[in-house]
Amino acid sequence: MTTALLAPAGLTVVGLVLVPLLLVVRNSFASADSYGGIQGGFTLANYQDLLDPIYLKVFGYSLGMAGLNTMVCLVLGYVVSYYLASRPPQRQMLLLLLIILPFWTDFLVRTFAWINLLSPGGPVNSLTDAIGFTDGPSQWIPSQGASFIGLVYAFLPTAIFPIYASLRGVDNSLGEAARDLGCGWWRVHSRVLLPIARPGMLAAALLTFIPTLGVFVIPVLLGGGRDQLVGNLIVTLYTEFRNQPMGAAASVVLLLLMVASMAVFGLAARRLRRKTA
Amino acid sequence: MKGTLVMRGRTLRRTVLAASIATVTALVATGCGGSDSDSAGGGGKELNIYAWAGEIPETVVKRFEKETGIKVTLDTFDSNETMTAKLSSGSAAYDLIEPSQYSVQQLIGQQLIQPLDHSRIKGLDNLAEKFRDPSYDKGNKYSIPWIWGTTGFAYNDKCIPSATSWKTLFDEKYKGKVYMLDNMLAAYIAGLQVTGSRATSTDEGEIKKATEALTDQKKILAGYNSTNYPQLLSTGQACAAEAWSGTAMAKVVAANPNVHYVIPEEGGSIWTDGLSIPKGAKNTDSAYQFINYLLKPEIAAMATDDGGSASANAKARDFIKDKKTLENPAIYASDEAIAKADFLLDPGKAMKHFQQGWTKVKAS
Numbered sequence: 001m002t003t004a005l006l007a008p009a010g011l012t013v014v015g016l017v018l019v020p021l022l023l024v025v026r027n028s029f030a031s032a033d034s035y036g037g038i039q040g041g042f043t044l045a046n047y048q049d050l051l052d053p054i055y056l057k058v059f060g061y062s063l064g065m066a067g068l069n070t071m072v073c074l075v076l077g078y079v080v081s082y083y084l085a086s087r088p089p090q091r092q093m094l095l096l097l098l099i100i101l102p103f104w105t106d107f108l109v110r111t112f113a114w115i116n117l118l119s120p121g122g123p124v125n126s127l128t129d130a131i132g133f134t135d136g137p138s139q140w141i142p143s144q145g146a147s148f149i150g151l152v153y154a155f156l157p158t159a160i161f162p163i164y165a166s167l168r169g170v171d172n173s174l175g176e177a178a179r180d181l182g183c184g185w186w187r188v189h190s191r192v193l194l195p196i197a198r199p200g201m202l203a204a205a206l207l208t209f210i211p212t213l214g215v216f217v218i219p220v221l222l223g224g225g226r227d228q229l230v231g232n233l234i235v236t237l238y239t240e241f242r243n244q245p246m247g248a249a250a251s252v253v254l255l256l257l258m259v260a261s262m263a264v265f266g267l268a269a270r271r272l273r274r275k276t277a
Numbered sequence: 278m279k280g281t282l283v284m285r286g287r288t289l290r291r292t293v294l295a296a297s298i299a300t301v302t303a304l305v306a307t308g309c310g311g312s313d314s315d316s317a318g319g320g321g322k323e324l325n326i327y328a329w330a331g332e333i334p335e336t337v338v339k340r341f342e343k344e345t346g347i348k349v350t351l352d353t354f355d356s357n358e359t360m361t362a363k364l365s366s367g368s369a370a371y372d373l374i375e376p377s378q379y380s381v382q383q384l385i386g387q388q389l390i391q392p393l394d395h396s397r398i399k400g401l402d403n404l405a406e407k408f409r410d411p412s413y414d415k416g417n418k419y420s421i422p423w424i425w426g427t428t429g430f431a432y433n434d435k436c437i438p439s440a441t442s443w444k445t446l447f448d449e450k451y452k453g454k455v456y457m458l459d460n461m462l463a464a465y466i467a468g469l470q471v472t473g474s475r476a477t478s479t480d481e482g483e484i485k486k487a488t489e490a491l492t493d494q495k496k497i498l499a500g501y502n503s504t505n506y507p508q509l510l511s512t513g514q515a516c517a518a519e520a521w522s523g524t525a526m527a528k529v530v531a532a533n534p535n536v537h538y539v540i541p542e543e544g545g546s547i548w549t550d551g552l553s554i555p556k557g558a559k560n561t562d563s564a565y566q567f568i569n570y571l572l573k574p575e576i577a578a579m580a581t582d583d584g585g586s587a588s589a590n591a592k593a594r595d596f597i598k599d600k601k602t603l604e605n606p607a608i609y610a611s612d613e614a615i616a617k618a619d620f621l622l623d624p625g626k627a628m629k630h631f632q633q634g635w636t637k638v639k640a641s
Contacts, residue, residue: 034626035383037365054633057640115505120514139453142500224500225459228639239358240461241632 021255028248036242046249055233059253062230066212069151073208074201076152077159081200082193084160085167096164099157111150111221118146118222142224150218155211159204166200167193198272206265210258230254323348324563327363328375329550330355331524332424333571334583341570347563364389364555372558373567375550378413379462381420382623390553392418397565400572405591408549413620420551421568422589424580426522427547427610427618428458428466429540431507431530436516443471443541445517447490452497454516456509459501461635462621464491467519470543477619479627488634492641510536520607524585527607538607544617547610549589581608 028046033039049055084095102110118124118140125140140146170193178188194201216231225232230250237247326333330353338349352371354360357380363369365387376384384390395401401409401417408422432440436454446455446467457464466476468487478484499515507529509515520526520538530538552571554564570576577590578597585602587609594603602608610618624631 035387036628037387052633054637054640058636061640120512139499142502220459220501221504224456224498224502225639226495226498226500228636232639233636236461236635237632239356241635242358242628243632 024248024251027245028252030245030248032243032245036244038244046246047253049246050249050253055250058228058233059230059257061227062213063257065148065151065229066209069148069155069212070205070209072152073155073159074163074204076156077163077204078194078197078201080156080160081163081167081197082189084164085170086172092168099160103157107154108217110153111217114146114150114153114222115141118149142222142226144223144227147219147223147227150222151212151215154215154218155208158207158211162203162207163197163200166197170196199269202265202269202272206262209261209265213254213257321560322346322563323350324373324560324567325350325352325371326373326375326567327352327354327360327369327371328373329353329424332375332550332580332584332586334579336583337571337576337579340576341567345563345566345570347566349567361387361389370557370559371555372560372564374553374555375423376420376553377548377550378411378420378620379623381551381553382413384553385414385419386623389556390419391556391558393421393554393568394565397569398572399569403572403574403577403590403592405589407547407615408551408589411549411620413622414551420553421572422549422551423571423577424551424584424586425547425549425589426587426608427540427545427615428463428519428521428621429538429545429610430467430517431510431520431526431536431538431607432517433510433513433515433533434535434537435513440517440537441539441542443467443543446519447471447494447497449497451516453499454514455498456500456502456506456515456518457494457498458506458519458521459503461631462624463503463519463521464501464635464638465631466546466621467491467541468494470541470545475619476544476546477622479624479630481627481630484627484630484634488637491634491638495638495641507536522587522607522610527585527602527605530607531601531605540606540610540614540618542617544619545615546621547615547618548621551589 027038029042029044030038031041031043031045080099084092087095116122120139122140174192174196175188178192183191213229214231214234215229216235219225219227219229219232228236230253234247234250234254237243237250241247324347326338326349328351333351335351338351341347342349352369354363357377360374360376361380361383364371364374364384374390376390381390395417398421401421404422408425410416411422414420430440430443430446432445437445437451445451446457448455457467465484465487468491469476469478469483472483472486472490474480474483474487478487502509502518506515506518506520507525510518510520511529511533522538526538529536552568554561558564572590574590574592575596577588577593578595580586580588581593581597581602582599585608588597597603606614
């Protein structure tokens with residue numbers, strides 16, 4: 001009975017996840033024909049090619065960007081979540097709605113909105129000019145900074161939700177009690193609230209770090225295509241470079257990196273549980 | 278040559294629109310009208326076309342349907358690679374496709390298109406001379422050019438008084454104000470020609486030299502851009518940018534007298550998108566009928582008037598209503614300007630040198 005009930009889910013997983021995944025793995029060991037298609041055979045050449053420093057650099061840069069993005073999203077996510085959780089329940093719903101609202105617009109459109117926001121004559125530039133932050137119109141876009149802003153913007157909501165979820169049920173009196181016992185602002189957070197939020201933070205880190213590795217639109221549109229993430233490399237390998245086997249190999253390496261980071265986060269979660277138990 | 282990731286020189290709205298149309302139309306089943314899969318002829322009163330977004334105007338399709346009673350389904354793509362992938366997966370049954378010149382070469386190699394039966398084609402001599410018997414497809418054996426364009430650069434004369442050479446895009450004076458197309462093949466046209474090689478080079482040493490030039494150039498670039506560079510040039514955020522001719526660039530050139538589109542003196546390059554019949558096409562009768570229809574000068578003129586692209590049909594000139602487009606270099610480059618321009622060809626085995634070179638440039 002249970003097997004019959006599980007069948008649709010099982011078939012979906014096999015058909016839509018496992019089969020495509022195995023195809024990619026298979027293709028990563030194939031050699032390319034002269035038009036970049038899959039020729040078959042078995043070779044490790046695609047992986048060997050990826051060991052070239054120019055490709056390793058792309059992987060290294062991606063890991064760095066993903067790490068930095070995760071840290072910034074965690075800090076901002078915690079601050080926003082704390083604010084959210086400390087509002088009256090009615091207000092919380094409204095604020096959450098405001099965070100979800102942008103998702104109703106296509107991601108590409110929102111990224112183009114950032115182009116307008118950051119371009120010369122746009123609001124950000126006018127503001128920095130007005131307060132004399134920079135002299136003369138400054139070039140915000142395209143730049144690595146703009147690319148990073150785009151990444152944080154894209155993943156912040158995903159970081160907020162799990163942290164908020166873990167802070168939501170927390171009784172306000174906990175913080176009050178800590179203050180009564182002489183904790184300052186910093187220690188209220190570091191000793192009382194942060195430990196409670198930690199499982200949410202961990203989930204948020206996972207949800208931010210892994211997808212950042214696969215991003216490819218943001219560096220193209222906001223970063224001026226100057227710095228590539230692994231996602232960009234894979235797209236160019238499959239399209240412009242017409243090297244599907246190597247594209248598949250890069251995808252597999254990316255996948256392994258993701259699994260590895262999940263394992264790291266998983267271990268951290270386990271240690272956390274043991275500590276709290 | 279075109280963008281792969283993002284559509285060449287078109288606005289966001291059109292990209293998003295085209296993408297959604299492509300998705301929706303891809304879902305429309307092709308039906309079962311085809312009676313016979315014999316490549317020599319046959320097929321019912323229907324025609325399934327897969328073409329570049331915006332290059333076969335809706336008006337042309339509507340008129341053809343009305344005159345012939347053939348039901349046309351027009352799906353669109355935004356890169357040759359997308360088209361090839363769909364075709365080689367065998368999941369789509371098209372009767373007519375519109376690959377670019379280097380893609381024609383690849384499709385021939387992959388045996389995905391069939392030789393055309395020239396006894397069934399009328400009006401080939403309406404084409405401009407450079408599109409009859411082109412280097413990539415001798416004797417127009419596999420493709421009939423429909424639209425053409427160029428790869429060159431554009432500049433704003435408020436910032437650069439005049440420019441004729443690729444060297445402008447490599448000049449440190451304009452640091453932070455120069456953009457290149459975010460496309461490997463397009464970037465290497467400039468890289469190869471500025472270092473004294475031809476755009477069609479497949480020589481490892483020449484490609485290496487071009488890679489070095491492009492790596493040095495990256496230091497002065499504001500960025501790579503294949504989307505809104507005409508706007509950046511118009512507002513002056515960009516002094517100069519490598520550019521594809523076409524609707525978006527032409528609009529800016531027409532509207533802003535400060536912006537100029539040029540084919541560099543080193544040569545530049547020309548591209549063309551033409552009509553080919555895939556192997557196993559079901560409705561070949563309709564396909565030939567449509568090819569002949571597009572070869573009519575008055576219909577070819579609609580590619581310019583309604584589609585904003587340059588027609589490969591020389592006789593179409595007389596039928597083009599908006600004569601100003603004939604003088605817009607970002608649509609119709611003059612014969613003198615493209616005298617030295619090559620068709621960009623499939624790099625074949627040299628692809629790996631380009632791949633390594635371009636990754637090096639991007640990762641530097």
